[in-house]
Amino acid sequence: MSDTITEKIVSAENPSLEAPSDWQPVIIGILCNWCSYAGSDLTGTSRLQYPPNIRIIRVPCSSRVDPWFIIKSLQTSADGVLISGCHPGDCHYIAGNYYARRRFLVTKELLKFVGYHENRVQFSWVSAAEGPKFAKVVAKVTEDVKKLGPLHKYRKEDLL
């Protein structure tokens, strides 16, 4: 999808709804148990600091993540979603993250098509040893979503 088209879609995210000055985005993070969740634990054990916007949900494998969860998150409370799993090739369940990777590519295209900015939903691979990387990823996602402002698209409260 070319940049201009993406931009048009972004502008469809009703800019007339201004963000309050103290607005903080809500990010939902869905992490696989064996790599990214363990990595996020290591971030904690290492006392590395990151923005407090993320709410983490644990799933066994990134392949457990149904695109429905992402859509439901965006529809209800989240301004952004982060999905993170084991590095490709390192899946605890042999190949789960390969399925996840393919599914995310398609999901991302779908979300762009219906008008979500691509930075709203991000995917990363964080291993159990990558505490610092997890902190960086969360900081980046939070920063990206902050720039985009509050999400109003397809929100129940805004549709009513």
Next chain:
Amino acid sequence: MARVGVFVCFCGANIADFVDVNEVVEETKKIKDVKFAINYKYMCSDPGQGLIKQAIIENKLTSVVVAACSPRMHEKTFRRAISEAGLNPFLLEIANIREHSSWVHQKDKKSATAKSCDLVRMAVAKSIANEQLHEISVPVTKRALVIGGGIAGIQAALDIADAHIPVVLVEKSPSIGGRMAQLDETFPTLDCSQCILTPRMVDVATHPYIELIPYSEVIGLDGYVGNYKVQIKKKASYVNFSSCTGCGACSQKCPVKVPNEFNLGHDKRKAIYSPFPQAVPNKPVIDAEHCLMLTKGKCGICKKTCEKGSIDYDMKDEIIEREVGAVVVATGYELYDASPYEEYGVGRFKDVISSLEFERMVSASGPTNGTPIRPSDGEIPKNVVFIKCVGSRDEAKGIEYCSKICCMYTAKHAMLLHHKVHDSHAFIFYMDIRAAGKGYEEFVKRAQVETAATYLRGRVSKIYQKGKKLIVRGEDAQIGQIVEVEADLVVLATAVMAQKDNPDLARRLGISYDKYGFLSEAHPKLRPVETSKAGIFLAGCTQAPKDIPDTVSQASACAAKVCGLFASDTMKKDPMISHIVQENCTGCQNCIRVCPYTAIVTEEIPIAPRSTEMRTVAKVNEGVCQGCGSCVAVCRSFAATLSGFTDKQIINEILAI
């Protein structure tokens, strides 16, 4: 109607200092289904657990949320606690307010508190959808696989086999023995490595419960704890081990000479060879890269020499399979290649050698029969400089860790040098002397006194040649001056590194490894021999650098774990696995295509009760399913569900934010 109890932990100051635990309790009490909420200093302690149990009984709780550390830490502890109060253990949820909140938002108590409240809300919402689950029993194959035949693998194999449990020991090289077989004398007692190792090697070969498979590699592992299937590639040795007597006539007659890896190239071996005289099994293998018959098709001397007719040039790699219930990984280490240290002239100066090369030289079975020499001219060195921490503790070289053994073996080398060449003098450049271990500090002191070695605290900046000598320029930080030492020989204590193929092996086994390639244990303190995959254990330097006593201890610990696992005929399996609700299943078989374990099969069921017409649906094999949930995400008809992580539970969490 759900009745949830919430228990917020202070974790001493770990949580309470950065999260307002009282506010978390107050906020929690506002949640509709929460009937009880309290905080306490240490929920995991005995009184903390007692508090939970009492509250469950008094308040007739239907599920429990503990807001504390990561579920990876104490989920089991609290599951057990609630089951002791009569609640199904899987009705527990943990809100991770330590690793995910108090520790990562230490400068913002308000946000950390708000986030903690959210995390508790999510856990409460999830717990309402939790179902009672029951552990599954699966049969156990009581046979263990040990990968690697160094001292770690040998010890683990012997300990397991002594408990009358069959062991399959797979070794990559033609003989077991590993690195320890290359060592001369070992610290801190200076007992000869061969003398303590070789009897154990023989024990392995003759043990009725050990199947030794040398010159082989593990190429695949399927299955799950208690029921693994392992594929082993037996590399073509071109020698029929069953008829070979190990007489050695073939090696004597072989005309090809190649550098001997066992002695790090300081002497030659033949193309048909046994790595060292005490090898177990003592059968030669043909090095296909150098054998004239296999490369050029002419020679055949070994075949003519062999009276038993054991040579078979047409032998091919063979793949065999074994069923095992547990795996011990003991693949050992390799040494850092010091060539990035250009300032030390590695590769340029023949007389700059690695510590393992020095070890082979001073070994009675080594290339020089125990006399240290200068590789350049064969003369006996008088002034020997030892440089420690070559690679280790050098962030610029990407190795931040301490290799642990170098301080000790360098002290040992100083002693061995002194024993072999009485008028020699050792100069040791070091960063710190790390001699923690039983008898270690005493050993270093003894080496310093007996050999009068000069210990220089500082790094070496340059080595250059001056005539026959090597000039070692370094800093003596204790006097704050640059010093230069005229050396005949320089020995580099190179870093202990993870085996290069560890990441590949880890992928094949489905376990994790750290940034250096060392295999990761499940918990650095409390589960140091387990991996993240049940039934796979780690022994020795494959996990981190360690010395022989630590390696042997860890190997025995692995054996204890394996024996514990095999103590009963069946084993309990986590019930967090997938199920197919067959009424909803349309038989599209998407789940079968994505299942990494082929745990889902098809089944024919009547289209309606009492109907004779059949339809195809999917069915999960409970013993094989590992609970990844791939099938659930691809199921179009909501027929697949994953216990413990159902759609309802996860959506509940999302809606609670």
